[in-house]
Amino acid sequence: MIARCWVVYLLLHLTCKVSLQNSANKFIRVVGDSVTLPCIYENQHPSTDVLWRFNVSKKVLNIINGNSITEKQDEMFKNRTESFPSEYAKGNYSIELKDLKLTHAGNYTCFLQKSNEEKKIQLFVKEKPEKPTEKPEKPIQNQRNSCMETESLKIMTFLIALLSLFHV
Numbered sequence: 001m002i003a004r005c006w007v008v009y010l011l012l013h014l015t016c017k018v019s020l021q022n023s024a025n026k027f028i029r030v031v032g033d034s035v036t037l038p039c040i041y042e043n044q045h046p047s048t049d050v051l052w053r054f055n056v057s058k059k060v061l062n063i064i065n066g067n068s069i070t071e072k073q074d075e076m077f078k079n080r081t082e083s084f085p086s087e088y089a090k091g092n093y094s095i096e097l098k099d100l101k102l103t104h105a106g107n108y109t110c111f112l113q114k115s116n117e118e119k120k121i122q123l124f125v126k127e128k129p130e131k132p133t134e135k136p137e138k139p140i141q142n143q144r145n146s147c148m149e150t151e152s153l154k155i156m157t158f159l160i161a162l163l164s165l166f167h168v
Contacts, residue, residue: 026122027122029124030126030128031128032128035096036096037123038094038119040119041119050112052081052108053109054107059073061095081096082098
């Protein structure tokens with residue numbers, strides 16, 4: 001019986017961990033807002049080149065030899081991107097997108113050339129509400145904990161039912 005309890009605990013714990021990791025790379029913003037898209041690597045080479053892409057092919061920003069390069073940048077990102085050169089040595093190649101439009105919603109990739117590593121980020125951009133809502137929307141950080149409340153309960157119910165079938 002104790003072994004079964006441990007199995008249930010481990011499954012619930014691991015399921016929620018996976019859900020939290022997946023939601024960590026999703027951002028929801030409103031038209032006109034700014035967002036910082038994270039791209040942090042550990043153990044990177046000091047002269048690392050990083051390529052930021054939108055929906056695989058559109059050039060957002062290149063960081064080559066420690067310099068932010070906007071040549072051949074897609075028009076939708078002109079004068080809207082900023083990187084943080086003082087953070088490059090720490091492996092932080094995050095960028096900020098400013099004055100978001102609905103067309104900025106999509107998948108972003110931060111590609112580290114030397115090691116062929118990539119980070120994927122999904123950005124959702126919503127229309128700005130016409131009138132202020134009475135109750136502010138929950139920040140995305142609080143929404144991450146929802147896996148504890150919904151997914152875990154569903155899984156726990158299923159596992160209890162499954163374990164009760166094997167009870168002798």
